[in-house]
Amino acid sequence: MIERYNEYVKKDNSEYNNHLKRLRGEEFTLSDEIKKLSELISNLEKEISNTKGIFKKNKKSKLEKNVISLKEKLNALEKQLKQNKQEQGLVEFRKKEFGLNEFISGNATSQSQFVNIYSTVRKKDGEVILTPDDINLISMRYFEELDHNYTSLNEFCWIHKTNYLPQNSVIKTTNNSTLKKDSVLINGESYEYEYSDISRNTVHGAINSEVSSHEYGSWDNCKYAIIIPFIDMPLNNLKNFNVVDTYFEGDIKIPSSAIILCPKEEMKKVKENNPNVNIVGYTGKSNVTDFANRIVYLSGYRYETVEKHGWQNLTNQKRAESVALNNGFSIGKHSGTNENIKERALKGLKKFVKILEIIENNNLVNTNNLYDIFNQLKKQNVLKSEDSINEIKYLEKLEYIDSNLATKLKQVVMENDGNLDDVLIMESLKTLANKSNNLNNTTKKSL
Numbered sequence: 093m094i095e096r097y098n099e100y101v102k103k104d105n106s107e108y109n110n111h112l113k114r115l116r117g118e119e120f121t122l123s124d125e126i127k128k129l130s131e132l133i134s135n136l137e138k139e140i141s142n143t144k145g146i147f148k149k150n151k152k153s154k155l156e157k158n159v160i161s162l163k164e165k166l167n168a169l170e171k172q173l174k175q176n177k178q179e180q181g182l183v184e185f186r187k188k189e190f191g192l193n194e195f196i197s198g199n200a201t202s203q204s205q206f207v208n209i210y211s212t213v214r215k216k217d218g219e220v221i222l223t224p225d226d227i228n229l230i231s232m233r234y235f236e237e238l239d240h241n242y243t244s245l246n247e248f249c250w251i252h253k254t255n256y257l258p259q260n261s262v263i264k265t266t267n268n269s270t271l272k273k274d275s276v277l278i279n280g281e282s283y284e285y286e287y288s289d290i291s292r293n294t295v296h297g298a299i300n301s302e303v304s305s306h307e308y309g310s311w312d313n314c315k316y317a318i319i320i321p322f323i324d325m326p327l328n329n330l331k332n333f334n335v336v337d338t339y340f341e342g343d344i345k346i347p348s349s350a351i352i353l354c355p356k357e358e359m360k361k362v363k364e365n366n367p368n369v370n371i372v373g374y375t376g377k378s379n380v381t382d383f384a385n386r387i388v389y390l391s392g393y394r395y396e397t398v399e400k401h402g403w404q405n406l407t408n409q410k411r412a413e414s415v416a417l418n419n420g421f422s423i424g425k426h427s428g429t430n431e432n433i434k435e436r437a438l439k440g441l442k443k444f445v446k447i448l449e450i451i452e453n454n455n456l457v458n459t460n461n462l463y464d465i466f467n468q469l470k471k472q473n474v475l476k477s478e479d480s481i482n483e484i485k486y487l488e489k490l491e492y493i494d495s496n497l498a499t500k501l502k503q504v505v506m507e508n509d510g511n512l513d514d515v516l517i518m519e520s521l522k523t524l525a526n527k528s529n530n531l532n533n534t535t536k537k538s539l
Contacts, residue, residue: 129165219359239408240408243415245416276450278451287442353384457525
């Protein structure tokens with residue numbers, strides 16, 4: 093993200109000053125127009141009060157209509173003036189933030205410029221460390237009140253919060269980061285294997301803000317946050333764009349433009365594990381919450397206030413979604429997608445599929461020992477179904493059960509909603525036994 097900083101700080105103080113000069117010129121013009129319009133309305137209202145008599149009724153009515161029209165124009169001008177002043181406030185804050193942007197990017201000419209603005213932030217031996225005081229240095233209400241017209245993917249950054257320290261500059265899916273070791277006993281011999289009881293093969297994050305906790309999960313106590321410019325993400329693997337749940341399939345390689353936020357005392361360890369990534373530390377809190385939002389703002393992105401299922405500013409959210417759609421990405425929720433269905437199917441099957449692979453690769457089952465192997469597996473609780481329909485579909489896809497049997501099993505599930513663990517174990521073993529017999533018969537014929 094240093095590149096992003098460098099792009100941003102090119103808007104040096106002269107550009108901020110020019111922006112403020114233009115806004116203040118607009119403010120002067122608007123104030124002058126409001127003053128003149130207010131005087132005109134006041135004079136017309138005096139004229140209306142002095143217009144009496146039945147013959148002057150039409151004139152009075154016209155004057156009243158003019159006053160109504162002028163007051164509407166006055167209200168519009170006053171609204172413009174309010175927005176102008178709010179924008180000036182934002183630019184003033186941006187101008188002050190400029191010192192920290194330069195400091196992080198290594199372009200600051202003087203530490204005093206930085207320390208005068210952020211007395212609580214210190215850079216030592218190339219390190220930047222934030223404290224809780226830095227979170228509240230800008231009033232975020234400005235961002236809630238002002239709309240933003242998103243037009244490009246360059247205006248987005250992706251924020252991922254986690255308790256897992258990235259290794260070798262890679263964010264792993266929960267599927268790959270939570271492997272467990274286990275073993276299965278078959279015919280008196282122990283076979284070891286690794287599996288994950290978490291089936292999610294995607295990595296999730298939010299756009300231009302930290303994700304908000306809700307009924308399906310909480311990220312308030314995460315230690316780490318990774319902030320990545322959206323255009324530097326593996327967009328070919330983007331499965332769904334959602335401002336509070338944008339996710340990618342597979343592990344994510346962290347680019348050099350990213351920032352990893354971590355506890356101050358872990359900065360050295362995080363840097364050793366991710367040598368090509370920018371590291372920013374924090375202190376004074378036990379979790380990273382709100383620090384990532386601060387980095388979003390300091391990086392020059394538009395910070396958005398997040399609610400449970402979207403941005404607080406729905407107009408901005410729709411504009412962001414429109415940008416995503418225009419770039420060929422789908423938008424929506426994770427629930428109900430193909431990835432979500434696959435996750436649910438795999439949750440109860442992953443251990444069982446690993447055991448089937450062991451049996452197949454070691455040719456452990458045939459028609460003669462089929463029931464013996466079945467009883468051995470049943471005693472070890474190798475399968476605990478959680479989503480029978482999707483489990484059947486997945487076993488069919490892996491060719492552990494054939495399509496005709498899959499159809500029959502699905503019908504049984506729909507009719508009885510019963511536990512099919514025993515059926516799935518037996519039918520999968522039958523398929524492997526038949527494969528083994530066919531292979532043996534083919535070998536005999538060739539001999």
